[in-house]
Amino acid sequence: MRKSRKPLANQHNLTAYTFLLPWLIGFFCLTLGPMLGSLYLSLTKYNLLTPPQWIGFANYIEIFKEDDTFSNSLWLTIKYVFISVPLRLAFALMVAMVLNKGIRALGIYRTIYYIPSLLGGSVAIAIVWRQIFDGSGLVNQFLGWFGIQGPSWISHPSYIVYTIISLSIWQFGSAMVIFLAGLKQVPADLYEAAQVDGANKVRQFFRITLPMLSPVIFFNLVMSIINSFQAFTPAFVIGDGRGGPLDATMFYTLYLYMKGFSFFDMGYASALAWIMLLIIGAFTAIIFVTSKYWVFYGDSKEGR
Amino acid sequence: MEVKKINGFTKHTLIIIFGVAMLYPVLWLISSSFKPNELIFTEPGLWPSTFTLDNYVNGWRGFQGVAFSKFFANSWLISILSVLGNVITCSFAAYAFARLNFKFQKIWFSLMLVTIMLPYHVTLVPQYVIFNELHWINTYFPLVLPKWLAHDSFFILMMVQFIRGIPRELDESATIDGCNQRQIYFRIIMPLLVPALISAAIFTFIWSWDDFFSQMIYLSDIKLFTVQLGIRSLFDPTGQSDWGALLAMSALSLVPITLIFLIFQRYFLDGIATTGLK
Numbered sequence: 148m149r150k151s152r153k154p155l156a157n158q159h160n161l162t163a164y165t166f167l168l169p170w171l172i173g174f175f176c177l178t179l180g181p182m183l184g185s186l187y188l189s190l191t192k193y194n195l196l197t198p199p200q201w202i203g204f205a206n207y208i209e210i211f212k213e214d215d216t217f218s219n220s221l222w223l224t225i226k227y228v229f230i231s232v233p234l235r236l237a238f239a240l241m242v243a244m245v246l247n248k249g250i251r252a253l254g255i256y257r258t259i260y261y262i263p264s265l266l267g268g269s270v271a272i273a274i275v276w277r278q279i280f281d282g283s284g285l286v287n288q289f290l291g292w293f294g295i296q297g298p299s300w301i302s303h304p305s306y307i308v309y310t311i312i313s314l315s316i317w318q319f320g321s322a323m324v325i326f327l328a329g330l331k332q333v334p335a336d337l338y339e340a341a342q343v344d345g346a347n348k349v350r351q352f353f354r355i356t357l358p359m360l361s362p363v364i365f366f367n368l369v370m371s372i373i374n375s376f377q378a379f380t381p382a383f384v385i386g387d388g389r390g391g392p393l394d395a396t397m398f399y400t401l402y403l404y405m406k407g408f409s410f411f412d413m414g415y416a417s418a419l420a421w422i423m424l425l426i427i428g429a430f431t432a433i434i435f436v437t438s439k440y441w442v443f444y445g446d447s448k449e450g451r
Numbered sequence: 452m453e454v455k456k457i458n459g460f461t462k463h464t465l466i467i468i469f470g471v472a473m474l475y476p477v478l479w480l481i482s483s484s485f486k487p488n489e490l491i492f493t494e495p496g497l498w499p500s501t502f503t504l505d506n507y508v509n510g511w512r513g514f515q516g517v518a519f520s521k522f523f524a525n526s527w528l529i530s531i532l533s534v535l536g537n538v539i540t541c542s543f544a545a546y547a548f549a550r551l552n553f554k555f556q557k558i559w560f561s562l563m564l565v566t567i568m569l570p571y572h573v574t575l576v577p578q579y580v581i582f583n584e585l586h587w588i589n590t591y592f593p594l595v596l597p598k599w600l601a602h603d604s605f606f607i608l609m610m611v612q613f614i615r616g617i618p619r620e621l622d623e624s625a626t627i628d629g630c631n632q633r634q635i636y637f638r639i640i641m642p643l644l645v646p647a648l649i650s651a652a653i654f655t656f657i658w659s660w661d662d663f664f665s666q667m668i669y670l671s672d673i674k675l676f677t678v679q680l681g682i683r684s685l686f687d688p689t690g691q692s693d694w695g696a697l698l699a700m701s702a703l704s705l706v707p708i709t710l711i712f713l714i715f716q717r718y719f720l721d722g723i724a725t726t727g728l729k
Contacts, residue, residue: 159551159552159553159632160553160554162551162631162632162633163547163551163552163553163556163632164547164553165633166543166544166546166547166551166636167543167544167547167548167553167559168543169540169543169544169599169600169601170540170541170543170544170563170600170601170604170607171559172600173540173597173600173601173602174562174563174566176581176600177574177578177597177600177602178566178569178574178602180577181573181574181575181576181577181578181581182569182573182574182577184574184576184577184580185573185574185575185576185577188576188577188580195580195583245462245466246466250462250463250466251463252463256466256470257720258713258716258720259470259473259474260470260473261712261716261720262473262474262477262709262712263473263474263477265657265708265709265712266477266705266708266709268657268658268661269660269661269663269679269701269704269705269708270661270663270679270682270683270686270701270704271480271682271700271701271702271704271705272476272477272480272701272705274682274686274697274698274701275476275477275479275480275698275701276476279476279479283492285475285476285479285495288495317473317476324720369568373568373570376570377570377571377572379663379664380661380663380664383663384683384686400572400664403572403575404664404668407575407576407579408579408668413576413579413580416575416576417576417577419572420570420572420573420575420576421573423570423572423573424569424570424572424573427568427570431568
């Protein structure tokens with residue numbers, strides 16, 4: 148018995164690794180190798196044409212000590228992430244709760260509200276956004292009805308980031324669809340019991356809806372933060388493509404792109420990439436560590 | 452009863468008004484693309500007072516002798532190759548993780564989970580260096596090859612979850628009938644995995660279609676340009692663009708994604724709902 152099993156196990160290993168082969172190649176050649184490669188390059192001066200030249204931590208020292216554009220773009224990106232992600236999720240939850248109350252034609256509304264998420268990542272929509280937030284664009288025409296004279300959102304350095312944030316919030320549909328599915332899983336008898344106990348709507352929301360949705364919120368929060376940190380197209384197209392006006396659209400990834408692919412300072416760009424990895428890692432770790440205080444998996448084993 | 456009806460009516464009206472407001476930028480884009488250039492920024496209403504197709508004709512001509520039809524063909528090619536790659540290799544990997552037992556399985560699985568959260572940029576420069584060494588700049592390999600190596604591990608996780616929901620009894624009875632593990636994948640798992648494959652296919656299509664960043668880095672030959680790059684080239688941030696043509700091509704660029712979404716929306720939206728995608 149034992150003897151005959153071993154070849155079988157080997158054969159199973161072989162089949163499994165055959166199925167896994169593309170991913171394994173990709174993991175080593177596109178992920179692990181390049182990751183170590185960029186760690187090495189971050190300690191060098193490298194312009195793609197001449198071999199990398201070892202300079203130790205000089206790139207990192209320059210980034211933290213002398214590079215104002217770095218700190219500016221980091222804060223800008225953090226501001227973008229921490230305004231747009233909570234607002235988008237809150238908005239998504241709000242609309243999901245309105246739509247969840249056994250409404251007719253839910254399918255159609257769900258589709259309509261999803262369309263911005265579908266199209267929002269394209270260059271086309273970024274160009275439209277630039278246009279409707281322009282001095283004489285739709286937004287200011289709308290404000291004009293109320294007698295408000297809006298500024299030119301896209302040429303003013305302190306407002307343009309809100310234009311980009313609004314584009315991100317506009318795409319709340321994908322989170323909404325996930326919340327809708329999550330809300331359907333909340334057992335109705337919980338609300339009935341709460342009502343019997345005299346809990347009002349607000350209390351029901353904080354004591355039932357939020358805890359029951361917390362795993363879904365957790366997952367969305369992590370993925371949204373990671374993705375928003377990497378936002379590029381809106382900043383590139385709504386701004387002038389070089390971070391302007393006055394570095395007000397110099398998002399972290401745009402700065403990294405310019406260092407690496409406009410100035411061909413690829414060692415420096417790699418150092419920026421590793422700093423970005425560490426920052427994203429730190430934020431993700433904080434959410435994971437704090438999750439045990441606010442993410443509620445219930446006592447059923449079905450929880451994700 | 453009456454009050455309830457009125458409440459329902461108000462609610463629907465509000466939801467619809469809000470929906471129209473949400474879609475207004477898209478509607479503005481479509482309507483402006485049919486307006487003559489001089490009316491685009493002066494006429495506030497959605498319905499064009501003068502209707503013209505000139506923008507589409509002008510835009511379609513492209514620039515520097517390359518028409519937009521070429522950009523569309525290129526984008527379709529990249530997206531379709533990406534979809535095939537992702538669907539095939541990610542489902543292979545997912546089947547191995549979800550159903551097969553092999554050495555170091557747990558380690559590989561945790562590594563796969565970690566790669567989902569890795570930012571693209573941390574591998575960007577060395578990948579570029581490798582592709583440059585291989586003389587693959589200005590080819591589609593850097594855009595498509597990663598998809599054939601199951602690089603978007605998010606889809607692996609999604610499919611692993613889906614496969615775990617398929618009853619194991621099916622595999623077992625197939626084994627009794629003499630199927631080996633390879634045959635179980637092709638005869639049992641893959642056919643049942645179709646809904647997940649469709650969601651993965653649609654997401655891959657949209658993401659490759661919109662993948663402006665990689666396209667910009669790897670493609671500089673105008674003949675290889677994608678729709679996104681074409682639009683970006685028509686657009687001059689200093690304001691000297693042919694807005695009519697630009698908006699017409701922008702509107703066209705959204706048509707393939709929208710069509711695919713509307714055709715497959717059931718799979719698509721339910722797919723997001725069950726996997727928590729994006």
